[in-house]
């Protein structure tokens with residue numbers, strides 16, 4: 001590929017490269033560079049890509065995209081830009097021939113509910129006969145094919161590469177989770193979303209965004225690159241999105257004059273039901289995932305579908321057949337007279353919602369088991385502790401991806417929020433042992449809610465992911481018990 005093709009549309013401040021030159025691939029990590037590649041130096045949070053320009057040249061980089069020229073200059077041509085992240089996103093789109101432009105793009109943002117909503121919408125669009133690509137926390141998908149992922153929203157280069165795979169596989173639609181990190185870090189820069197949707201805003205990721213306002217503003221960026229917005233009017237930040245008037249909106253909720261409104265809500269042990277009132281009239285909606293929040297995820301998916309031209313009736317019909325999502329209020333088979341749930345609640349709001357959902361159908365005690373992630377927002381820890389203690393009858397505090405922090409120190413932060421609780425609790429640092437303890441104490445009618453890991457099948461400690469699948473931990477408990 002010629003350099004000029006890959007640089008099309010990039011905002012260039014200065015360049016010394018001959019744009020007619022042939023280049024290899026596009027790389028933003030010096031360790032991946034091969035002969036002839038263009039290396040994009042990114043100023044990061046952990047380190048600075050500009051420090052590795054020499055290394056990239058040693059490995060054969062033929063041109064460098066950079067924000068500032070290192071002292072002493074460099075021995076290969078360079079292209080200086082104001083923002084390397086934006087340049088990378090534009091160049092990635094060029095490199096893969098703008099795959100996003102030939103598909104209908106849907107982006108979903110918000111603190112909770114993104115993953116669940118993307119799956120619901122995928123089900124709806126597939127029922128319309130579309131081939132759908134999905135990008136998100138659990139996995140990426142092309143139709144039924146599963147592609148593993150490391151991130152909720154990948155880096156721009158990987159994103160456009162995925163879009164190209166999806167386009168080549170005949171996808172007509174892409175539904176993706178758009179994390180606040182990805183909006184701030186320009187991973188989705190330049191993508192035009194046919195529909196951008198907002199679920200809700202509650203505390204998370206303050207290690208990165210610092211304030212709730214900055215976090216909200218990051219989410220709001222999505223609507224500056226969306227043709228139509230979908231927003232939750234029962235959420236204060238959802239109203240804020242609408243008020244910014246960055247694009248026309250379709251609204252959903254329970255209490256306000258929303259375009260799609262849920263009435264007559266029914267919460268069951270394994271499902272929800274409601275009547276969706278819209279310009280189309282009243283439509284019965286039933287979905288086999290429990291929890292009040294499922295009503296919102298269903299409304300969000302129905303609204304996105306509506307914005308894409310699918311009638312509420314057709315969309316609701318498809319939702320009747322929708323499956324649950326791995327690790328989201330997932331029931332673990334145990335063959336006992338108590339219930340074990342695996343859920344991805346990892347914020348104060350998520351914990352509150354899933355414990356309230358469990359309360360609705362639990363006849364005995366709600367036993368809440370959780371930890372908090374290391375190297376993530378520390379201020380959410382005591383809040384998660386307080387809310388878990390308030391809404392559980394028994395708590396087990398354990399570990400959840402300590403990463404580079406000491407698990408005991410994370411637990412100390414959680415316990416700060418549980419100082420005054422009367423709810424009995426145990427601290428068991430080792431998560432499998434904690435789960436076995438929960439199973440040991442469970443009685444008839446209880447519900448054990450395993451929070452935070454969801455679909456994850458690992459425990460990340462000091463950059464190493466150790467295998468840990470909660471489904472297997474539960475199964476092993478019963479195998480052991482039967483052999484005793």
Ligand SMILES: CC(=O)N[C@H]1[C@@H](OP(=O)(O)OP(=O)(O)OC[C@H]2O[C@@H](n3ccc(=O)[nH]c3=O)[C@H](O)[C@@H]2O)O[C@H](CO)[C@@H](O)[C@@H]1O[C@H](C)C(=O)N[C@@H](C)C(=O)N[C@H](CCC(=O)O)C(=O)O
Nearest residue numbers: 028029030042044045046047049052151152153155179181
């Ligand atoms: C805060 C954050 O999101 N950071 C991301 C960001 O890192 P960064 O800009 O700080 O990069 P850095 O490590 O300082 O390195 C700077 C540059 O030097 C390069 N480098 C580095 C070393 C070297 O030897 N050579 C070299 O060229 C790096 O490739 C990079 O381009 O860009 C990197 C490259 O894409 C990402 O790997 C990294 O994600 C980190 C690992 C991360 O954990 N991100 C999480 C928090 C995240 O993004 N989460 C969201 C939401 C989660 C959810 O709620 O679902 C997500 O979308 O997944």
Ligand SMILES: Nc1ncnc2c1ncn2[C@@H]1O[C@H](COP(=O)(O)OP(=O)(O)OP(=O)(O)O)[C@@H](O)[C@H]1O
Nearest residue numbers: 111112113114115116137293343344345350353354
């Ligand atoms: N609409 C919602 N409102 C509040 N809580 C929700 C909602 N939907 C799901 N939850 C709770 O939040 C957890 C995470 O849900 P989900 O994975 O769908 O969200 P997400 O936005 O994709 O999260 P992440 O930011 O980690 O990707 C669920 O396991 C559940 O406990």
Ligand SMILES: N[C@H](CCC[C@H](N)C(=O)O)C(=O)O
Nearest residue numbers: 346372373376400401452453
């Ligand atoms: N994807 C989110 C949630 C992870 C949930 C929990 N398992 C944790 O590690 O905190 C994150 O990386 O912050």
Ligand SMILES: [Mg+2]
Nearest residue numbers: 114115137177
């Ligand atoms: Mg997600």
